[in-house]
Structures are given as C-alpha cells and as structure tokens.
Amino acid sequence: MNMLEIKDLSVHFKSRAGTVHAVEGVNLWLEKGELLGVAGESGCGKTTTTLAIPGLLPQNAFIPRGQILFNGEDLVKKTEKEMEKVRWKQISVIFQGAMNALNPLQTVGKQMIEPILLHEPHVSKKEAEERVKELLEQVGIEKNRFTNYPHEFSGGMRQRVMIAMSLVCDPELVIADEPVTALDVMIQAQILELLKKLVKKYSLSMIMISHDLSVLCELCDKIAIMYAGRVVEYGYAREVFTHPKHPYTVKLLHSLPDIYGEKVFINGIPGYPPSLITPPAGCPFCERCTERIPECGSRVPELVDLGGGHYAACCRQTEGRAVV
Amino acid sequence: MNLEKKTMGEKVQEQRSADRGKTIEVNDLYVTYNVRKKRKKAKNQAGDEECVHAVNGVTMDIRTGEILAVVGESGCGKTTLGKAILNIIRSSSGTIKYHGQDLSKLSGSQIQSLRQKMQLIFQDPYESLDPRQSVYKALEEPLDIHRKDMSPEQKKERIYKYLEAVGLHPAETMAQRYPHHLSGGQRQRLSIAATMILEPDFVVADEPVSMLDVSIRAEILKLMLDLQKGTDLTYMFITHDLSLAWLIADRIAVFYLGKLVEIGQADDVVHRCMHPYSQALVSVIPKIREEADEDKGHVLRGETPSPMSIPSGCCFHTRCWLYQEKGCPEVCRQKEPALVTVGGDHQAACHFAGPEEKGGDLHG
Amino acid sequence: MSKMKEKKRNEVWEQMWGDGLGRAGIILLALILVISIIGPILFPFDAKDVGTSAAQIMEAPSAEHILGTDEMGRDVFRELLLGARVSLFVGLTATAISILVGALVGLISGFYSGFMSNMLMRITDFFIALPVLPMIIVLAAVFGQSITITIAVIGLTSWPSTARIIRSQVVSIRERQYIERIRALGAKDSRIIMIHILPNVLPLIYANTVLVIAGSILSEATLAFLGLGDPVSVSWGTMLHYAFVTGAAGRGAWWYLVPPGIGIVLVVLAFTLIGHTLDKIMNPRLREY
Numbered sequence A: 001m002n003m004l005e006i007k008d009l010s011v012h013f014k015s016r017a018g019t020v021h022a023v024e025g026v027n028l029w030l031e032k033g034e035l036l037g038v039a040g041e042s043g044c045g046k047t048t049t050t051l052a053i054p055g056l057l058p059q060n061a062f063i064p065r066g067q068i069l070f071n072g073e074d075l076v077k078k079t080e081k082e083m084e085k086v087r088w089k090q091i092s093v094i095f096q097g098a099m100n101a102l103n104p105l106q107t108v109g110k111q112m113i114e115p116i117l118l119h120e121p122h123v124s125k126k127e128a129e130e131r132v133k134e135l136l137e138q139v140g141i142e143k144n145r146f147t148n149y150p151h152e153f154s155g156g157m158r159q160r161v162m163i164a165m166s167l168v169c170d171p172e173l174v175i176a177d178e179p180v181t182a183l184d185v186m187i188q189a190q191i192l193e194l195l196k197k198l199v200k201k202y203s204l205s206m207i208m209i210s211h212d213l214s215v216l217c218e219l220c221d222k223i224a225i226m227y228a229g230r231v232v233e234y235g236y237a238r239e240v241f242t243h244p245k246h247p248y249t250v251k252l253l254h255s256l257p258d259i260y261g262e263k264v265f266i267n268g269i270p271g272y273p274p275s276l277i278t279p280p281a282g283c284p285f286c287e288r289c290t291e292r293i294p295e296c297g298s299r300v301p302e303l304v305d306l307g308g309g310h311y312a313a314c315c316r317q318t319e320g321r322a323v324v
Numbered sequence B: 001m002n003l004e005k006k007t008m009g010e011k012v013q014e015q016r017s018a019d020r021g022k023t024i025e026v027n028d029l030y031v032t033y034n035v036r037k038k039r040k041k042a043k044n045q046a047g048d049e050e051c052v053h054a055v056n057g058v059t060m061d062i063r064t065g066e067i068l069a070v071v072g073e074s075g076c077g078k079t080t081l082g083k084a085i086l087n088i089i090r091s092s093s094g095t096i097k098y099h100g101q102d103l104s105k106l107s108g109s110q111i112q113s114l115r116q117k118m119q120l121i122f123q124d125p126y127e128s129l130d131p132r133q134s135v136y137k138a139l140e141e142p143l144d145i146h147r148k149d150m151s152p153e154q155k156k157e158r159i160y161k162y163l164e165a166v167g168l169h170p171a172e173t174m175a176q177r178y179p180h181h182l183s184g185g186q187r188q189r190l191s192i193a194a195t196m197i198l199e200p201d202f203v204v205a206d207e208p209v210s211m212l213d214v215s216i217r218a219e220i221l222k223l224m225l226d227l228q229k230g231t232d233l234t235y236m237f238i239t240h241d242l243s244l245a246w247l248i249a250d251r252i253a254v255f256y257l258g259k260l261v262e263i264g265q266a267d268d269v270v271h272r273c274m275h276p277y278s279q280a281l282v283s284v285i286p287k288i289r290e291e292a293d294e295d296k297g298h299v300l301r302g303e304t305p306s307p308m309s310i311p312s313g314c315c316f317h318t319r320c321w322l323y324q325e326k327g328c329p330e331v332c333r334q335k336e337p338a339l340v341t342v343g344g345d346h347q348a349a350c351h352f353a354g355p356e357e358k359g360g361d362l363h364g
Numbered sequence C: 001m002s003k004m005k006e007k008k009r010n011e012v013w014e015q016m017w018g019d020g021l022g023r024a025g026i027i028l029l030a031l032i033l034v035i036s037i038i039g040p041i042l043f044p045f046d047a048k049d050v051g052t053s054a055a056q057i058m059e060a061p062s063a064e065h066i067l068g069t070d071e072m073g074r075d076v077f078r079e080l081l082l083g084a085r086v087s088l089f090v091g092l093t094a095t096a097i098s099i100l101v102g103a104l105v106g107l108i109s110g111f112y113s114g115f116m117s118n119m120l121m122r123i124t125d126f127f128i129a130l131p132v133l134p135m136i137i138v139l140a141a142v143f144g145q146s147i148t149i150t151i152a153v154i155g156l157t158s159w160p161s162t163a164r165i166i167r168s169q170v171v172s173i174r175e176r177q178y179i180e181r182i183r184a185l186g187a188k189d190s191r192i193i194m195i196h197i198l199p200n201v202l203p204l205i206y207a208n209t210v211l212v213i214a215g216s217i218l219s220e221a222t223l224a225f226l227g228l229g230d231p232v233s234v235s236w237g238t239m240l241h242y243a244f245v246t247g248a249a250g251r252g253a254w255w256y257l258v259p260p261g262i263g264i265v266l267v268v269l270a271f272t273l274i275g276h277t278l279d280k281i282m283n284p285r286l287r288e289y
Helices: A046-052 A080-086 A108-119 A125-138 A143-147 A155-166 A185-201 A213-217 A237-242 A247-254 B078-085 B108-114 B135-146 B152-165 B171-176 B184-196 B214-228 B242-248 B266-271 B276-283 B321-325 B330-334 C002-018 C020-042 C076-111 C115-129 C132-143 C147-174 C177-185 C189-225 C236-245 C254-288
Strands: A004-015 A018-030 A035-039 A061-070 A091-094 A173-177 A205-210 A222-227 A230-236 B002-007 B010-015 B022-034 B051-063 B067-071 B093-098 B118-121 B202-206 B234-239 B251-256 B259-265 B340-343 B346-348
Touching: A004 A046, A018 A035, A018 A046, A018 A061, A018 A222, A018 A230, A035 A046, A035 A213, A046 A061, A046 A173, A046 A205, A091 A155, A108 A125, A108 A143, A108 A155, A125 A143, A125 A155, A155 A185, A185 A205, A185 B276, A205 A213, A213 A237, A222 A237, A222 A247, A230 A237, A230 A247, A247 B214, B022 B078, B022 B234, B051 B078, B051 B234, B051 B259, B067 B078, B067 B242, B078 B118, B078 B202, B078 B234, B118 B184, B118 C177, B135 B152, B135 B171, B135 B184, B135 C177, B152 B171, B152 B184, B184 B214, B214 B242, B234 B242, B242 B251, B242 B266, B251 B266, B251 B276, B259 B266, B259 B276, B276 B321, C002 C020, C002 C254, C020 C076, C020 C254, C076 C115, C076 C147, C076 C189, C076 C236, C076 C254, C115 C147, C132 C147, C132 C189, C147 C189, C177 C189, C189 C236, C189 C254, C236 C254
Parallel strands: A035 A205, A035 A222, A091 A173, A173 A205, B067 B234, B067 B251, B118 B202, B202 B234
Antiparallel strands: A004 A018, A004 A061, A222 A230, B002 B010, B022 B051, B022 B093, B251 B259, B259 B346, B340 B346
C-alpha cells in the first residue's frame, strides 16, 4: 500500500473575482521511503496541493472533492482537532523563507522544543532539549546555538534550523516547500546534500516542491510536473528527465541550459498559463502547445500509464500518437 | 575568434574580432563602505574602523560588442561593481575608463550626459517600475531628462518604435497601460525598452531574468541579444547562474569576496576552469540529463566570510579544497595571488594555476 | 491616459460609497454643506431681528424662532446656520496651511538624509511640543483676537503630525527600486520628488487631510469656546462660549447649548468617517504597490 495517495483532489479558492480552480483532479502517490519532487512554474498549484496534505490551506480555500489517503486514512475528512495530532508527529513541513516561518522573539531552542512537548507530553523538558540539540548537530549547527535567536543565524543556517525543526517529532513524511530558493548556489548544494543524508538516516519519505527543475533532478526518486492545477506528467525522475512524454515537460526541459550538453540556445514557451477562474474546456496546455491535435481543445486528458511507472496526461499519448 | 552559437535550432556563425576596442577599463578598483554604529565609526577590538569591503582591487576590461558575464554568490561585489562603473555608487579608489575617458576626471554635467550611454537593467520587474506611471510616461521620462531637443512628436515616434522593438504590441494600446496590468515578462520588456530608448552603448544587466519563470526567460534573453545585433552595444551581465552565463556570454568573470578570481572565454571558464572556486561552482551545477556522480565534486563547507573581515592572503583559502589537498601551504595564507594567464584569454588568480602548456595542477 | 485615471477615481468613489461608514460620512457631509451654503440664503440673519424686550431673551423654541433665542434675543437657528460657515471656513483654511507645511516638511525631510533632514525633524518635534493654548493666548494678547490668528495657530500647530506621516512614507518609497532606477537614469532630485514620490504619497495626503479638517474644526470650537476666538464672528464654538458665559446651562436653555454642540459633533463625525474610510481604501493600494 502506498503511504500517501492523493485521489482526484481539487482545491478551489473563493475570491472577489470568482472561484479560483487552483488544483483540479490531481492524482499523486508516494511509497514509504521515496522522495517525490513536485515541479512547475508559478501558479501551477504545487504548493496548494502539497499544503492540502497537512491541512494548511488558507481560510478561503475549500476542497470540493477528492481524497488524501495517508496510511489508508482520508485526511480530508478529518476534523481540525484530529489533524492537530497528525501535524508534525506524522507529517511535518519545511517552509519556504525560514525567516518568515520562525518567531523572531523566541530562541530557536524554545521553538523547537514546543512541538515535542505538545505531541509527547510524557517527555520531560530536559529530554526534549537533548533531542533538539542532537538534531541541531545533525544539521550542522553547534549545540550551544540552542539559545540563539533567529536573526543571529545566516540564511543558510536558518534553513538548517527549519529542517531540524521539521524532524523534531520523528515524522514519517516531510514536505519541503521550496527549501533552497533564495539561497546561494553553494549553500543550496550543501542543503540538498544534507537533505539526502537525513532522508537516508531517518528513513524519511519526502515531498519536495520547487519551481527549479534542476534542484530536483539529483535528489528525487520520482517527479510530478504540474501545470495550471493539474498533474501533466509523473514518473521516475531519471525517466522523466531523459524521456519526457508531455509536450510541456519537453519544453520546460529545453528552457534549462545544460553545460554538459551542446551549446544550444534555450527555448521558452510563448504565451501565458490559462486563467484559473475560467479554466479552458480541454487540456490546459492546449493553447501554448505546438503538438496539439483537434481533440486537445475539447477533452481534458487523464493521467495514463505509459508503462514502467511513467504517466502522462496528454491526448496524443492516449490516442497512441506519441509525441516523443 | 570564431564563436558558434546555435539560435533556436539554427546554426549561426558569428565572427567577433577580438579587438573592437574596449568600452570599459577598470583599474585596481576599490569600493569600501564604512559601517557607522551609534554615530561613531565602529571600531573592533584592534581599534580599526569596520568597513564593508565590497570591491577589492578589481582590474578588468569589458570589450566593445561583447557580453561579459559577472558571476558569483551574494556578497561577492558583482552588483556593487556594476553600479560603481555606472557611477551610481562612488568608488573609493582606482580608475574607471569609458572609451578611454577617465570618469573621475569628468565634470558633473559631462557625467550627466554620459548617463545616456551607460544604463542599468534591474532585477525585479515588480519593483523597478513606478506603479503610478503609465507605460508611455515610463518611456518618455528618459527622453525628457536627456533629450530635451526632441519634439513631442519625435518622442512619440521613438516610444512607439521601442515598444514594438521589445515586443509590446500593439504599441498604442500598451502605451496606455499601467505596470500592474502587465505580466512579469512584459514588465521586464518595458524595463529593457526604458533602458534602450536612449540608445546606450553599455548596459549593465543585473540578474535580468532570475525573477522570471523559466519558460519566460528565453524570450527576454533573446530580446537582449537581438537588440545587440549590428550595433556596438556591450553588456555586463550579472548573474549567479553559471550555466546561464555559459550559454549567453562571450566571456565570464568569476568573483569571490570582491575579487576577480577567474576570467576568460565562457567555454574555458566552465569546462577548463583553473581556479578552485570556479571548479566548485561548476561541480555543483546539477546534471539534468545524466546520472549524477555519487561523489558530488567540490561542495564547499561553511559559508562565505563576511565582507567586513576578509581572510588574509588569498581570500578563498579558508574554504579552498585545493588548499586542504596541498596540506595548507603558507603562501595561500600570506600572499594574495595575482591574476596569472593560463592560456590565451584565460586568467586565474591562484598560486597553483599556471599556463596550460605547463599542465596546471588542478586537472589531474 | 486620462481614461485610466478616471477609472481609478471611480473605483475610489465606488469603494467609498460601498462602505457603510463611508457612505454615512458622505451623506452627512453633503447635508451639512447644503445647510451651510444654502441655509443662510434661505434664512438670512437680520441684525434688525434682535429682540428688544426682556421676554425675548433666552426664549424657548416657538413657531417664530424654531430654536429659540439667545441672550441678546437673536434667533438661534439663524445663528446656527451662519456659524456653520464660519466653523467650516476656519477648519478648511487651517487645514490648508497645515497640509501644505506638513507635506513640504515631510517630503523634504523624508527624501534627504543628513543635516537638513535632522534639522527639519527637530523643528517638527519643537512644534509638537508647543502648547496650543498658551501660544494662542500670547498671540492673542500681542496681535489681538481674530479669525486670522485662530487659523494661523491651528495651522501651525497641527502640521507636525502630517509631516511625520508623510515623512515615513517618503522614506520607505525612496528606498524602492524604481527610485533607484530613475536616479540611475540621471533624474534630478526635484524631478524625483515631484513626479515619482509625490504622486505615490498623495493618497496618504488625501486621507490625512480629511482627518486634519475634522481636528481643525474641533480645535476651532475649543478655542472659541474658551473665549480665545474672534469675538465678532459667530462660530459654533463662539455660540457655546456665549451660552456658557451667559448662564444658559443654569437657565435650562438647552436650545442654545445643544444645537451648536450637536453641529460640531456631526461635522467632525462626517469628516472622520470619510477620512478613515479613505485611509482604509488608500492603504491597501499603497501596500499593493
């Protein structure tokens, strides 16, 4: 059984301009111990989808249909009180922009002890402190910085603190929302190395969100590409990167310069993503797609199994007229 | 020197002669800021004043018609350097020459008129435009400041011409819009138009595409390249993305803590890099289409030291993997390495870099 | 270009009207303006109408005098209408001075840093610390009591708060990247202030102006009530002053005390409601940008 299964999930937002169909009919799954990368550009719904898992959506969001099965239990149906037990103990989050996620008025140590004391009341404060200090060491921060305030850390160090904080209750699943955006390339590499080490050490399952495909390519086992609120491609990372099956993925990969390849000028994708308030009738990528067939404008393609754990949502694929 | 660049799948051969002259010559440039605490200059224990050494003794040329990429992480001084060259920030010492003219020797009005020729494209398309100015006004402003000789009709013509040139059409409609009506890509096009409308010959582009979605970047970069065709326009392209620099630039200059550590043709600096920092930067670029090596190359430990306390000798030695490999030689701690020519156009500032004929120690 | 500006103005109007409090304020203000402009024309105050017999002093409301008479036998209703004009006039002119000085100081001290800015801020602080009442007493003693003095005093003591608000907004705008870009373009300071900073600060100035009007009217009423205003012109504050001084409270002459009091409250309320709503509308826009 998959540890996490998202079935036909839709997340809509109420806004003054209308209902925003941020996420539409998303299917994703994750086995225990796997690292899933969710990639896409701004507005594609990757953050909304993944933050729906621990139930951290904003007030004006609602889930009209779909299931999020975590170890067999549907999280969508759980009450807020029930979700409080799940959060951090079973599913934790590494937030984007650590400076905004940390309380500037409390020491880092105090903030890290809090979830332990909340979820495991039988643990004494001293024990919790020891655990936290151990974790700080694991992420490369000296134990005595337990009493420092967030502003006393540099950007890269703060992100390490965020990572340590997410592991404090020994969760099964960690969601990392753009964990290395806005960091220097060298610090990025350090943090990614750290994540790799921690995933192995603590047998974690992880979902990593990024708009930067190159960040995901070396770390993730599986990858899901999202566009306009839908998953358009899903499969083993190596496969998807070397043999992409969806025209959007193909174009996205061509937008990245590759120093190990030929010096070919990158291609962009002309046009804009469709409106999420009035989504188009057919495939969301149809308007910008150079491979479209007449059917693309009227039918929304489903994610179809192309063999070897590789899925794509493209009309051409299902018609047997493969793009690539 | 022949440079082959395939644009959009086509092979385009461009011949750039190595010597069309130099637009910018920077000589031993220093930009230092004093940090004032409590109205008194902060003094550390030794009694020295605390300063931020943003740019430390940089000497380099920017050749006419080229794209020079300036690459480095935050705090390396690349943006400060760009602004100092454009005289937006005052340099502490050293000279900057524009087409041979020493900028420090020019009067205020001469510098003012030079501003037409030397411009800056900003990074953030959302912050670099006045939200209360229409597109038309945003483009009219540079002309109002520098080209008072132009009549309103002439200005209108030029504004429309540049709106079309950067792909914001139809010009009449776009001219009436305000920035919040435009997408990120469109705003950046407007920024570029506002820069190019004065027809400068030197443009510093400070991370012009890093805040844009990946799929939009290509069109902005292509626009910048198109605007350069057939002119003497020279770009200083500041970026933290080494692979983007490799793709678009003729030459790459790598900076660390305010110092130029390596400079040369793009292919040389990326594929035959001589400085251990450049090597580290190249090694952390992810391999997208290939299997990643288990041994992750040279991921540097720790963080870049603060520009307020730059290490002695070679500023990089505290994080240098080569320094460790060679058993912490004293020369790295004591002596600042000078830029050494390792082959043709290619220079590196490392005690262990040498001309390629000698077989530099780095590639074993 | 003007179409876009018109659209923006309409949006602001729509939002003002759409907000309950804003709408109340607009209606109230409209009523007051109508009354103060048309009122005295419809019901002119005739000096000859002053009562001559003792019975007509402090007379309760009747058919002839809707709001009764004051201590001189004058019709309170007509005084009220006239007083509206004076109160509003003083309030508006004092505000004009306050906003002009405050905005100027705010813009300059915000835009420049260093000696000039510090000096201006210290001067601002000085004016904040100035006590209004003693100052007006001194000025009145030296220059005599008049409307001009009243307006001058209110104007010169209320500008600091405007200056402070504007200054902080200017300081935050001046750091924004588009200002840096315009400077890099070679624009002179005057251009930057007039074309780029001022338009971005104007919404704040508008909202603040309306609130200052409310404050000025209240200040005028206070000063007049204390007997420091112009003894010749009738404002609501003056009415209250004379009401107290001639013992209207003791006599139970509520028709003399209550109307000007309510008048002041309503005017100040109207401007405050509009000002706060404007602030609410303008501020998200400022944040938006």
